[in-house]
Amino acid sequence: MNDRALTLELASTLGVAVTDDALAPLFALAPELVEWSINAGPDPRGTLRVAAWTRDRARVARVIPPEHAAMRDHLLCGDDFEGLGLALHPDQPPAARWWLLASEGAELAARARAAWPHHAAELAALLAAAGGDHALTAVGAELPGRETAYVRLADAAAAVRVLELAQVPVSRQANLFWKGICGLEPGGRAWPQVWAGHSIGRAGGWKFYYFARGDELRRTDAVLLDAVGAAPELRAACALVGGNAAIQLIGLTVRDRPSFTVYLGRL
Secondary structure (H helix, E strand, O other), X not given: OOHHHHHHHHHHHHOOOOOHHHHHHXXXXXXXXXXXEEEOOOOXXXXXXXXEEEXXXXXXXXXXXXXXXXXXXXXXXXXXXXXXXXXXXXXXXXXXXXXXXXXXXXXXXXXXXXXXXXXXXXXHHHHHHHOOHHHEEEEEEEOOOEXXXXXXXXXXXXXXXXXXXXXXXXXXXXXXXXXXXXXOOOXXXXXXXXXXXXXXXXXXXXXXXXXXXXXXXXXXHHHHHHHOOXXXXXHHHHHHHOOOOOEEEEEXXXXXXXXXXXXXXXX
């Protein structure tokens, strides 16, 4: 099953609707990577999100939604991946999403300040806590109404500073993510790749990402699914994607209550 057909199958499994025509712009990118993220339970950011990633700027320019194009013009720099995506809901139309990964964090930070002057205070606080402009690793938007800055947390100290900034409360989910998965405790495991994202606007909040992809000490998919208390639908989705390491990332969202997001992909 190709990634386009798999997206339709995943949508059916998770009870959300999407048409092949709606997916056409994403797959017109001839993406190098497709990822599917699945939120636990009802979530205003969508039940299933699909993202298609490419370095081909011309292809993105041809299909990016008009409401994202002006923002893209202000932020675009470097030669790293861009992503286009859809957030799929059971009871409303899909929402378009866009991301840009940073080739050089300081350059993207300068562009983000210029493009988002209304987020200047939040962006400055995030970059300071993460260790400086170089820590900015991506930006993204779901329009209308939400922009996100992502930073790489280079070590446990940076993670603690950002957790303090975000005022993340103690919870079972947070402890499991930080101590059980990331090893944020004395004598913990070697620090993995971890990002933080601060979304501002509609359905905003904080999200933290553990990259299972590329982690030599990663647990198996079965262990990670058990850790996040995966529902049957998520387990079925993971089985559809298949392989020994379908889980690419685990996300911890901190809004009204903490919740997990599982990111799937085929490499």
